[in-house]
Amino acid sequence: MTMFTRNEKSPEPNTRPTDATRETTMTTQSSPPEPVRSHSATPQTASYNAPATGASVISRALKITGQLESTENIQIDGEIEGDVRAVSVKVGSNAKVKGSVYGEEVELAGTVDGKIEAKKVVLTSSARMTGDVIHQDITIHSGAYIFGHCRPEYGKTENRQPSQPSLVKPKEAVAAR
Amino acid sequence: MRLTDVGHYLRASGLDHTHLTQPPRTLVKSPRRRDGELPTSHLGRAITVKGVLDTDGELYIHGNVQGQINADRLVLGSDGYVEGDIVAREVRIGGRLRGRVFAFTVALDSSADITGRIFHHIVTVEKGAKIDGRMPWRPLNFFESFQQPPESQS
Numbered sequence: 001m002t003m004f005t006r007n008e009k010s011p012e013p014n015t016r017p018t019d020a021t022r023e024t025t026m027t028t029q030s031s032p033p034e035p036v037r038s039h040s041a042t043p044q045t046a047s048y049n050a051p052a053t054g055a056s057v058i059s060r061a062l063k064i065t066g067q068l069e070s071t072e073n074i075q076i077d078g079e080i081e082g083d084v085r086a087v088s089v090k091v092g093s094n095a096k097v098k099g100s101v102y103g104e105e106v107e108l109a110g111t112v113d114g115k116i117e118a119k120k121v122v123l124t125s126s127a128r129m130t131g132d133v134i135h136q137d138i139t140i141h142s143g144a145y146i147f148g149h150c151r152p153e154y155g156k157t158e159n160r161q162p163s164q165p166s167l168v169k170p171k172e173a174v175a176a177r
Numbered sequence: 178m179r180l181t182d183v184g185h186y187l188r189a190s191g192l193d194h195t196h197l198t199q200p201p202r203t204l205v206k207s208p209r210r211r212d213g214e215l216p217t218s219h220l221g222r223a224i225t226v227k228g229v230l231d232t233d234g235e236l237y238i239h240g241n242v243q244g245q246i247n248a249d250r251l252v253l254g255s256d257g258y259v260e261g262d263i264v265a266r267e268v269r270i271g272g273r274l275r276g277r278v279f280a281f282t283v284a285l286d287s288s289a290d291i292t293g294r295i296f297h298h299i300v301t302v303e304k305g306a307k308i309d310g311r312m313p314w315r316p317l318n319f320f321e322s323f324q325q326p327p328e329s330q331s
Contacts, residue, residue, distance in 0.1 A: 053221060053222075053223075054221040054222035054223025054224065054239075054240070055219075055221045055223070056218075056219055056220045056221040056223070056224045056240070057217075057218055057219045058218050058220075059215075059216030059217055059218040059232070059234060060216055061215050061216050061218070061232045061233045061234035062216075062218040062230065062231070062232035062234070062236065063230075063231045063232065064226060064228055064229070064230050064231070065228045065229040065231070066226060066227045066228010066229060066230075066244055067226070067227045067228060068224060068225070068226050069224070069225045069226075070221065070223045070224040070225070070240070071223040072221060072222075072223035072224075074224070077216070078218070078232075082228055086224075
């Protein structure tokens, strides 16, 4: 009994401080990095803490072959072969995207060869768009190049498939008859 | 196309890792010293990338990457996760990595959690870093003539 009580008692004071210290260490680990972020005394710490948000920047020197998916914003200045999904996608003037771009907002100043599907689309004067634009709200600046259709169908048809099959199907149906 | 189809997509479009036919990259000297700093890319916490990443500049990863990474300098932040091989001149790892590293200079921070091999010439390991795997040293010429990582034998 005494042993038990001792054992029960003794770990508790031990565990409590360790938990407390853990918590404090956790908090000291989790909270100070943010203050450090603003200070960023050495370039090495700055490198770690640079993006305080989840936003991404793909510089002109970066080429990605594959898919990108983000729950925040993406700025693209490089080259991407594949699909991009994010909340807000900005395609810079020297950027190239070969694939589809999906987002709430898409601002295009560069080249997209594929499809844009976004609620709000902005094509600036340097934009070069080859493919369809599915939007709800579109802005096209003078000088923008579009080879494709603009359809105000964002959110109406949740078709992730390319648009061609829908055009082919009626013909096939007619031929079948 | 969903994210899960990427591997298939890459293979179908002939964009497998083997497609990279870039000129031999020297992992010893930085190319950016010549014409100033090359731009830096950030992959934020919210991002998931599946595919091949290729840059001559700096790359900071705080998100999720599955695939091969070629860079001059790579920093894997403490909340970053990479599944795949990393080829770079200089690598600093503070996050999780499953895969191999081929880099002239490697620095592992205390928050690093690595499963795989780390091929290096110069290495720094901070106290607390978790490393499950070997860390083979390689001579200079291994990195000077480095082109593509060999198939992993596992």
